[in-house]
Each structure stands twice: as structure tokens, then as C-alpha cells.
Amino acid sequence: MSGIVRGNVGFNDLKIPGMWSRKIGKDLYEVFIGPQHPGSGHMRIIIRIDGDIIVEAEPDMGYVHRTMEKLSEGRAWIKAIPLFERMAIHDACNVTLPYVRAVEKLLGIEAPLRAKYLRVLLCEINRIAAFLYGFGIFGVFLGHSTMYMWPFGDREVWVELAEWLTGARLTHTYPVFGGVRRDVPEGFTDSLRKAIRYMRRRLEDYRKIFVDNPVIRARLEDVGVIPRNLAIELGITGPNLRASGVRYDVRKNHPYEVYDELDFEIPVFQEGDAYARVHQRVQEILQSLRILEQVADWLDKHPREPVMHERFWKTAPPLYKKIFQETGRVKLGAVMAIMKIPQGKAYERGETARGEISYYVESDGGNKPYRIRIHSASARNALVYKYIVPGHRVMDLPAIYGSIDYFPPEADR
Amino acid sequence: MPVEFAEKTVPPGRGIFKRFKGNIEAIAIGVKYFFDPKRSTLIYPKEYIKLRENYRGFIVLNAKKCINCGSCARICPAAAMKLIRRPYTDPKTGKTRMKLWPVINYNRCIFCGYCVDVCPTEALHHVNYHDVVFDNMEEMDQTLESFQQAPEHPTAKEGIPVRYIIDEEKGLVKVRVEGGEQ
Amino acid sequence: MSPIISDIIKIIIWPPLWQLIVLGLLLPLGVVVFIIWFERKTAARVQRRIGPYHVSPRIAGGLQLVADLMRYMFQEIIIPKTVDVAPFIMAPLIALILSILPVVAMPFTSNASYFPIGMRYSLIVALALITLSPIFVIVAGWASNNKFSLIGGMREAYLITAYELIVMVSFLSASAATGSFDLVKIVEAQAGGKWLGLLNPLALLAALIGVLLSTSGFPFEIPESEHEVVAGAYTEYSGLVYGINMGAAYLKRMVYSILIALVFLGGWRPYTPGPGFVSGYLIPSIVVFIKATILMMIFSFLRAVYGRYRLDQALDIAWKYIFPLAVAGFGLSLALAYLGIY
Incomplete structure (x- = not known):
């Protein structure tokens, strides 16, 4: 009888991979949160509630799956950078940097020191902007409309800086193999320092209206606790992991x-609840500001020098060098489009705003990648809903969802 | 290595006094911003942001500089730039022969700027605006003639150009800049 | 003036009609339109935005609400197949009527010729009428046959149990202080700056929080909490019926605010109503409305500062903190009566 479903076979007996169903308990009420729900994003969470208590929660991901890994196999190496940016466009530099570094590893080159500082500069700007984006979503999930508008308004400061540096608001495509595409413009570091001081001032305002607001505290304290062992077991990464007391940050463990x-420190909280995750992100922003200050000092001390690796810059015509000296814009060699990467495998990781992202890159010596495997942070963090949401009330769901700072396009790829 | 982990704890907030203080602080900061909002909203069609010169906006071809190398089409990650065959008369020799010219399809373009950066003779450049209106999708697929002119910038005709500068107290501050046609 | 016109004017300013149509519906509607505009503008200011603007830039987007109303009026009213049609349509209408009905039991003057009904038990009547409308929110949620609507309706039901007693006890503390259920006597007892809200801030605070709970104002905007239950009991509604739902909630808050203005904030005092329509009825009612509008503005401001509590936390706060507060207010009122202040 294989392959034939008899008439009296219940729906539950159907075993189609990926399309399983399950019996619903008598007193359970099944609610589909998403994907067309104001509080879900590009994702569905199926919850079963008993009264006001959630007994089961199933994250159902994949609504924005774009086959990025496969798409990248059909195009030249450099063309995968703008593609991978679209995983998390407000965190573009962090997301693409490990890929660029992996390919550089295969090429056996390393970016010049100034390019490294510039990469860190944009990474931290992106990180702050991504945290603020997360705060905004989190705020509106808790009904706090001011905390929605304020971080989005202040994120504009960082987006403005990123635009000044790279020429694009979000999809910067800034790091390329061998270096970066622009040097800092005139007067950039002064504005950056102003933005840093402004952000410190604003974090105090955030504390008053949101973080220390008794309503918000009541909503978040002891909600969505991820115990340390569960966090390790599920492979949670990033601020969520550190808020559960695990000392792991790619910037520190694999610099x-x-x-x-x-000189900066990586904050670690022991509580592991949603409120600790808020504090974790506030502290991370403060540390990113600290990094940016040092980068700004370094950039001020050191004059403009090539931000492209010798291998590509040595053969650059005089026009390229003139343009770089005048405008800071790095012209790419025509070889970039048809470049063949030596055969080999490389693995690189980086710390994005949402956690660790890692790329496994394999080349067969051709001008296109043989295989790229991406392991993104949100995909790992999304698993946690299944384990920590049950037992909470329905109104805790947005609080937990927001505190994890889950970003579906990054998870689905 | 100076990077270190730092154990932090969430500040205590239970207790009636802390809650009272929290409520008062929240309302006070709300009242403060109510009286001094520090807005930075752009009233868009009336004002528009005059973007910086290095902005990666729409792309324009300078056919005089173009050496028909095709690098731009080769590096385009979205396959927006394509090469078309057009006759070309050399001004020196007067000979006419077919050459490959780049044209762009803005339906596909992602404004990554690779083509501009890879162009060996700077024949391509960005304009510093992105709010351009097309009537239909066919129009977005540029011809060789339209690709050589900067697209029309409608907001510059009626809007006031402004630029945001970063301020320590107010964040983004809107300042008027020169330019625009009004 | 011909007798017909004077007769018509008499009918229009016949207190029950005038009170229900003009003071109960039209004037509060005007205030509500202002308040929604004010709420959006306040939130925008605190959030460093401009808020409604493009509809009428010269008067700071004041016509935005008219535009919204037009949109609601001309939007198609979609009635899903699965709903129970009669209660689905009737519930918001009855809720609207019931939320403005308490106005007939509220005096806006001490001039006895302008009372719509007998005022002897007016406070009791007003409170009794106010508490009727939430039932129809639950009916609307049930009739919608939608999971989110049902959860929203149930949340409303939970909250009724929490706020009703608070509202009752805190308003009745006025009766305890003045020894009367007559709203006119309660207001007159507060003459000379002896506002009950000043002498008994506990009852006033309890009443304010009770009103926030009952009209789902922030931080207790729980039944319509967008991120879990979409629009609560109103999820399936569209067009004008949805507009009525939203308007009814604001009208209810307005009616509560009028009641607070009468009971705690001295009503038409410091103005002393005289004889005649203008000085005996119009001006005192405007004074009451101004006080109520200021209260509404305070309620609106809280939207910009707070998120929302969880349902169980709201109930927890209501029963553990606000109800004892209301009882303490009642006791304080008894003490005031004992001391002979009123």
C-alpha cells in the first residue's frame, strides 16, 4: 500500500517531508502568527495556546529564501559580494567581509593596514546601525512607538556616515578582494567623532524612556530566559549568546x-533574559563607539596610502593612482571581473550585529566559485523560539521575538 | 591582546522607589522632547537632499572617452550593463566600423558602482541623485543616446536643496545648500 | 421672531435632546477629532517627527482627520462570509450609542431648568451606563469568528473585571465625601477651589488609571495590541464600521473624562451658572469640556512615553495596587467627610 493513502487514514498519518502535520489537543487553540501578521516579519510562528499560555511554538522559516548559495555558483567571484549583502542590507559590511577574507585567503593576499582599519570602521558603523534597527523593531513590538522612531532616526546618522564613506546608504559593497573601494573623505573623522558623542548622549535618553521604563522592565525581566547550556547546545550566537553568559565573540576568539x-571589551551578561539582551546591545553599541574613536584617531594620524593590495595596485595605470589621490576612490582592475581563484578551500568567520557568520568557500581554480556555504547568525538564533517560547504568555511572544533580533532574510539566505 | 570580556550585570530596578523614579524619568524625557523636538524630517518634494559628489547615483556614459573594452558589462553583478553594436566613425581617419557600446538597464541595476570603478578611462560616472522618474519599464532600459545624458532630476526643479550635517546635540541638522534650479 | 422658529429652537435646546445630540455626540466628536490630531502631533513631536502635514500644511495638518474620515466613509465595508452578520454589524453601533448615552445623566450646569433627567442618582446612572458598552466589544469579537478577534474580546473581558471595580470605587468616593449621588451637589460641594481631585489625589489617580484600563489607553493598550492580536476584536472590520469602533473608544474616553472633570475637577466651577441658556447652560458646559479635553490630552501624551503592559501584569497592577489605591481613596473621602470639609 505504499504511496497510496486510504480514505480513512487521518491527515496526521501523511508523512511528506517538510509538510508534516500534528494532532491538536482538545483544549489547545492554534494561532498562526505570520507571515502576513504585523508582528511576525517574513516568518511564521505557529503557536498553540492553552488559555493565555503558549504550550508549543514552531518557527516556520524560509519565506524569503533566495538560493543565494546556488546563485553565487553561477557568477564571477566579485559578483557574489553584492549578492551576499542582500542577506542583511543594513549590516552589509559585516556580512560580506568574511567572504572577502576567505577569497583573499585563497589568493594568499592580505589587505593593507589602512584598508583593514577602513573595514573595521564600516563594520562598526554597520553594527551600530543594525543594533539601532533592532531596537526600533523591538520597541514597536512592545507598543513603544517612541522607541521605534528614535533609533530609526538616530540610525540615519550612521547611515549618513556610511553613505559619505562609501557612496551608498545601505548596500555599500565596500570591501573587495585586496582592499576597500574608497578612502575616508575630507572631514569625515570630525563628523564621526561628533556622531559618537551624539550617540552616547542619546543612549542616556534611550535609558530613560525605554530601558529603565518600568513598563518595559516589567515586560522583559525574566522573560525568554535562554539558559547558558541551552544557548551552547542550540548554537545561539552573537549578543544573545553573550547575554546568556557565554564568553564568545569572534572579534576576540578569532580576531x-x-x-x-x-582596545575594547566585550560585555557579557549572566541573566540570559530579554532584559539582559537589551542591556547587552546597549553595551555593544558603547563598545563599538569606543572602537570607532580609536579608528578615527588612527586614520587622522596616518596619511592617505593605497588601500588596495599590491598585487592589484602595482599594475594600476597612473590615472587610477591620480583618482585615488584626489578623490579617495579606488579604481578596480579589469582583472577583477574575470579573476581566477587558485584551487582550494577556505573557511572564514566574522562577527555581525546578530552573531557569528561563517563562509566555507571552495574553488576549483575557475573564475566562479565551486561551492559557497553560508552559516548565518539569524538561522541559528531562530531555533531558540521552539525551546524558550513555550510556557510564556501570548503577549510575551513579541517581546521574545524582538529581543532575539531575528532577521529573516539573513536566516533564509 | 587588549580585548577582554567584561562581566556586567543588569542594574537593579525592582522596588517601589525605583519604579517611581523610572516613571518620572520617562515622562520627563517625553516632556523635554515635546517642548524641544529637535526634528530632522525632510519635507521631501519641497526640499531634497543634495547628495555628495561621491554618491553612487544614476550612471552616465561619456562616449568620447569610451574605449569599447566591455569591462563594465563583464563586471556587472546584476547583468544590467550590456553591450550593443553600433557604427562608429573615427574623427581622425573618417573610417566607419561597428563597435560595442555599453548601455544600462535600470530595471536590473543595483547601483553597486562596479562599472564606474572598473572603467579604465573614466568614461562612466555617477550623478549625485537617485530620485528619477520613468514613465514605464521600457524607458528604464536605456538607449545609447539616453545613456549619454544625465537623467532629468525632477525634485531639483521645484525643491530646495538641503544637506544633513552631523551635530553633537541634535544629531542630523538640515542646512540649506547652494544648487537647485529654483 | 415667528413662533415656529422659536418652537424649533426650543426643541433643539430641550435639555435631553441638546445634551445627547450636541453635548453627547457632536461636541465630543469635535473634541475627539482634535484629540486624535493632537495625539498624532504629540507623538510626532516627542519622536522628533512632524506628524500629519501634507493634507493642510498651513494649519499643521489639521484636516488630516477629515481626510481619514472621508477615507473610512468611502471604503468598502467587507463582511466576511464566516461572520455572524447581525451581531457583527450591530455590536459597534450599540457600543457607540452606549458610550455616549451616559452623557444624559451628567449635568453641565447647576441651573435646574437645564437638567436632561432628574439628577438625584445621576452618578449611579452615569456609571451604570458607562459599564455597558464593553460587552459589545466582546460580542463583536465573538461574532467576527476570527482567532485574533476572539483573543482580543477575551482580553477585553479580562480587563473589565479589573477596571470596573476600580472605576466604581474611585468615583463613588465622591459620594462618600459629599454624601450624595447627585452630580450637581458633588460639583457644588467643590466650589471655592475645594476640588476633590486636590483633596483626594488617591481617588483621582485610581480613576485616571481605571479610565486608561477601560479605554485601552497606553500603557494598557492590550485588547488591540497590534503585535499579537492584529486589531483585537476589530480585526475583521473595515470601512466606516471600523471607524465607528475606533471612534467609540475615543468617545468613551471623552465621556469618562467629562465625568472625572465633574467629580474630581470641580465641574463648571469656578464659573457660576446664571439664568438663561447662554450663561446657565452653554458657558458652564464649555468649561467642563475644556477640563475634559485637558484630561484627554494628558491621556494622549502617555502614548509617546509608554509601551504596553502584559495582560497578566495589567490585571496584577489593577488588583494589587490600583484597587487598594481606590479603596484608600474611598477611605480618604470618608475622612474628609468626617472632618467636615464637604
């Missing part, structure tokens, strides 16, 4: 670019 030369 890349110039993170090991900068």
Missing part, C-alpha cells in the same frame, strides 16, 4: 582585521 590591536 580578524585589526580587532586585536584595538
Whole structure:
């Protein structure tokens, strides 16, 4: 009888991979949160509630799956950078940097020191902007409309800086193989310092209206606790992991670019609840500001020098060098489009605003990637809903969802 | 390595006094911003942001500089730039022969700027605006003639050009800049 | 003046009609339109935005609400197949009527010729009428046959149990202080600056929070909490019926505000009503409305500062903190009566 479903076979007996169903308990009420729900994003969470208590929660991901890994196999190496940016466009530099570094590893080159500082500069700007984006979504999930508008308004400061540096508000495509595409413009570091001081001032305002607001505290404290062992078991990454007391940050454990030369600390909280995750992100922003200050000092001290690796810059015509000296714009060599990467495998990781992202890159020596495997932070963080949401009330769901700072396009790829 | 982990704890907030203080602080900051909003809204069609010169906006071809190398079409990640065959008369020799010219399809363009950066003779450049109106999708697929002219910028005709500068107290501050046609 | 015109004018300013149509519906509607505009503008100011603007830039977007109303009026009213049509349509209408009905039991003057009904038990009547409308929110949620509507309706039901007693006890503390259920006597007892709200801030605070709970104002905007239950009991509604739902909630808050203005904030005092329509009825009612509008503005401001509490936390706060506060206010009123202040 294989393959034939008899008439009296219940729907539950159907076993289609990926399309399983399940019996609903007598007193359970099944509610579909998403994907067309104001509080879900590009994702569905199926919850079953008993009264006001959630007994089961199933994150149903994949609504924005774009086959990025496969798409990248059909195009030249450099063309995958703008593609991968679209995983998390407000965190573009962080998301693409490990890919660029992996390919650089295969090429056996390393970016010049100034390019490394510039990468860190844009990474931290992106990180702050992404945290503010997360705060905004979180605020409106808790009904706090001011906390929606304020971070989005202040994010504009960082987006403005990123636009000044790279020429685009979001999809910067800034790091390329061997270096970066622009040097800092005139007067950039002064504005950056102003933005840093402004952000510190604003975080105090955020504290008053949101973080220390008794309503918000009541909503978040002891809600969505991720115990330390569960966080390790599920492979949660990023601020969520550190808010559960695990000392892990790629910038510290596997330093890349110039993170090991900068003076900053990585905050770790023990509580593991939604409120600790809010504090974690506030602290991360403060640390990013600290990094940016040091980067600004470094950039001020060091004059303009090539931000492209010798291998590509040595053969650059005089026009290229003139343009770079005048405007800071790095012209790319025509070889970039048809470049063949030596055969090999490389693995690189980086710390994005939402956690660790890692790329496994394999080349067969051709001008297109043989295989790229992306392991993004949100995909790992999304699993946690299944385990920590049950037992909470329905109104806790947006609080937990927002505190995880889940970003569906990054998870689905 | 100076990077270190730092154990932090959430500040205590339970207790009636802390809650009272929290409520008062929240309302006070609300009242403060109610009286001094520090707005930075752009009233869009009336004002528009005069973007910086290095902005990656729409792309224009300078056919005089173009050496028909095709690098731009080769590097375009979205396959927006394509090459078309057009006759070309050399001004020196007077000979006419077919050459490949780049044209762009703005339906596909993602404004990454690779083509501009890869162009060996700076024949392509960005304009510093992005709010351009097309009547239909066919019009977005540029011809060689339209690709050589900067697209029309409608907001510059009626809007006031402004630019945001970063201020320590107010965040973004809107200042008027020169330019625009009004 | 011909007798017909004077007769018509007499009918229009016949207190029950005038009170229900003009003071109960039209004037509050005007105030509500202002308040919604004010709420949006306040939130925008605190959030460093401009808010409604493009509809009428010269008067700061004041006509935005008219435009919204037009949109609601001409939008198609979609009635899903699965709803129970009669209660689905009737519930918001009855809720609207019931939320403005308490106005007939509220005096806007001490001039006895302008009372719409007998005022002897007016406070009791007004409170009794106010508490009727939430039932129809639950009916609307049930009739919608939608999971989110049902959850929203149930949340409203939970909250009724929490706020009703608070509102009752805190308003009745006025009776305890003045020894009367007559709103006119309660207002007159507050003459000379002896506002009950000043002498008994506990009852006033309890009443304010009770009103926030009952009209789902922030931080207790729970039944319509967008991020779990979409629009609560109103999820399936569209067009004008949805507009009525939203308007009814604001009208209810307005009616509560009028009641607070009468009971706690001295009503038409410091103005002393005289004889005649203008000085005996119009001016005192405007004074009451101004006080109520200021209260509404305070309620609106809280939207910009607070998020929303969780349902169980709201109930927790209501029963554990606000109800004892209301009882303490009642006790304070008894003490005031004992001391002979009123």
C-alpha cells in the first residue's frame, strides 16, 4: 500500500517531508502568527495556546529564501559580494567581509593596514546601525512607538556616515578582494567623532524612556530566559549568546582585521533574559563607539596610502593612482571581473550585529566559485523560539521575538 | 591582546522607589522632547537632499572617452550593463566600423558602482541623485543616446536643496545648500 | 421672531435632546477629532517627527482627520462570509450609542431648568451606563469568528473585571465625601477651589488609571495590541464600521473624562451658572469640556512615553495596587467627610 493513502487514514498519518502535520489537543487553540501578521516579519510562528499560555511554538522559516548559495555558483567571484549583502542590507559590511577574507585567503593576499582599519570602521558603523534597527523593531513590538522612531532616526546618522564613506546608504559593497573601494573623505573623522558623542548622549535618553521604563522592565525581566547550556547546545550566537553568559565573540576568539590591536571589551551578561539582551546591545553599541574613536584617531594620524593590495595596485595605470589621490576612490582592475581563484578551500568567520557568520568557500581554480556555504547568525538564533517560547504568555511572544533580533532574510539566505 | 570580556550585570530596578523614579524619568524625557523636538524630517518634494559628489547615483556614459573594452558589462553583478553594436566613425581617419557600446538597464541595476570603478578611462560616472522618474519599464532600459545624458532630476526643479550635517546635540541638522534650479 | 422658529429652537435646546445630540455626540466628536490630531502631533513631536502635514500644511495638518474620515466613509465595508452578520454589524453601533448615552445623566450646569433627567442618582446612572458598552466589544469579537478577534474580546473581558471595580470605587468616593449621588451637589460641594481631585489625589489617580484600563489607553493598550492580536476584536472590520469602533473608544474616553472633570475637577466651577441658556447652560458646559479635553490630552501624551503592559501584569497592577489605591481613596473621602470639609 505504499504511496497510496486510504480514505480513512487521518491527515496526521501523511508523512511528506517538510509538510508534516500534528494532532491538536482538545483544549489547545492554534494561532498562526505570520507571515502576513504585523508582528511576525517574513516568518511564521505557529503557536498553540492553552488559555493565555503558549504550550508549543514552531518557527516556520524560509519565506524569503533566495538560493543565494546556488546563485553565487553561477557568477564571477566579485559578483557574489553584492549578492551576499542582500542577506542583511543594513549590516552589509559585516556580512560580506568574511567572504572577502576567505577569497583573499585563497589568493594568499592580505589587505593593507589602512584598508583593514577602513573595514573595521564600516563594520562598526554597520553594527551600530543594525543594533539601532533592532531596537526600533523591538520597541514597536512592545507598543513603544517612541522607541521605534528614535533609533530609526538616530540610525540615519550612521547611515549618513556610511553613505559619505562609501557612496551608498545601505548596500555599500565596500570591501573587495585586496582592499576597500574608497578612502575616508575630507572631514569625515570630525563628523564621526561628533556622531559618537551624539550617540552616547542619546543612549542616556534611550535609558530613560525605554530601558529603565518600568513598563518595559516589567515586560522583559525574566522573560525568554535562554539558559547558558541551552544557548551552547542550540548554537545561539552573537549578543544573545553573550547575554546568556557565554564568553564568545569572534572579534576576540578569532580576531580578524585589526580587532586585536584595538582596545575594547566585550560585555557579557549572566541573566540570559530579554532584559539582559537589551542591556547587552546597549553595551555593544558603547563598545563599538569606543572602537570607532580609536579608528578615527588612527586614520587622522596616518596619511592617505593605497588601500588596495599590491598585487592589484602595482599594475594600476597612473590615472587610477591620480583618482585615488584626489578623490579617495579606488579604481578596480579589469582583472577583477574575470579573476581566477587558485584551487582550494577556505573557511572564514566574522562577527555581525546578530552573531557569528561563517563562509566555507571552495574553488576549483575557475573564475566562479565551486561551492559557497553560508552559516548565518539569524538561522541559528531562530531555533531558540521552539525551546524558550513555550510556557510564556501570548503577549510575551513579541517581546521574545524582538529581543532575539531575528532577521529573516539573513536566516533564509 | 587588549580585548577582554567584561562581566556586567543588569542594574537593579525592582522596588517601589525605583519604579517611581523610572516613571518620572520617562515622562520627563517625553516632556523635554515635546517642548524641544529637535526634528530632522525632510519635507521631501519641497526640499531634497543634495547628495555628495561621491554618491553612487544614476550612471552616465561619456562616449568620447569610451574605449569599447566591455569591462563594465563583464563586471556587472546584476547583468544590467550590456553591450550593443553600433557604427562608429573615427574623427581622425573618417573610417566607419561597428563597435560595442555599453548601455544600462535600470530595471536590473543595483547601483553597486562596479562599472564606474572598473572603467579604465573614466568614461562612466555617477550623478549625485537617485530620485528619477520613468514613465514605464521600457524607458528604464536605456538607449545609447539616453545613456549619454544625465537623467532629468525632477525634485531639483521645484525643491530646495538641503544637506544633513552631523551635530553633537541634535544629531542630523538640515542646512540649506547652494544648487537647485529654483 | 415667528413662533415656529422659536418652537424649533426650543426643541433643539430641550435639555435631553441638546445634551445627547450636541453635548453627547457632536461636541465630543469635535473634541475627539482634535484629540486624535493632537495625539498624532504629540507623538510626532516627542519622536522628533512632524506628524500629519501634507493634507493642510498651513494649519499643521489639521484636516488630516477629515481626510481619514472621508477615507473610512468611502471604503468598502467587507463582511466576511464566516461572520455572524447581525451581531457583527450591530455590536459597534450599540457600543457607540452606549458610550455616549451616559452623557444624559451628567449635568453641565447647576441651573435646574437645564437638567436632561432628574439628577438625584445621576452618578449611579452615569456609571451604570458607562459599564455597558464593553460587552459589545466582546460580542463583536465573538461574532467576527476570527482567532485574533476572539483573543482580543477575551482580553477585553479580562480587563473589565479589573477596571470596573476600580472605576466604581474611585468615583463613588465622591459620594462618600459629599454624601450624595447627585452630580450637581458633588460639583457644588467643590466650589471655592475645594476640588476633590486636590483633596483626594488617591481617588483621582485610581480613576485616571481605571479610565486608561477601560479605554485601552497606553500603557494598557492590550485588547488591540497590534503585535499579537492584529486589531483585537476589530480585526475583521473595515470601512466606516471600523471607524465607528475606533471612534467609540475615543468617545468613551471623552465621556469618562467629562465625568472625572465633574467629580474630581470641580465641574463648571469656578464659573457660576446664571439664568438663561447662554450663561446657565452653554458657558458652564464649555468649561467642563475644556477640563475634559485637558484630561484627554494628558491621556494622549502617555502614548509617546509608554509601551504596553502584559495582560497578566495589567490585571496584577489593577488588583494589587490600583484597587487598594481606590479603596484608600474611598477611605480618604470618608475622612474628609468626617472632618467636615464637604
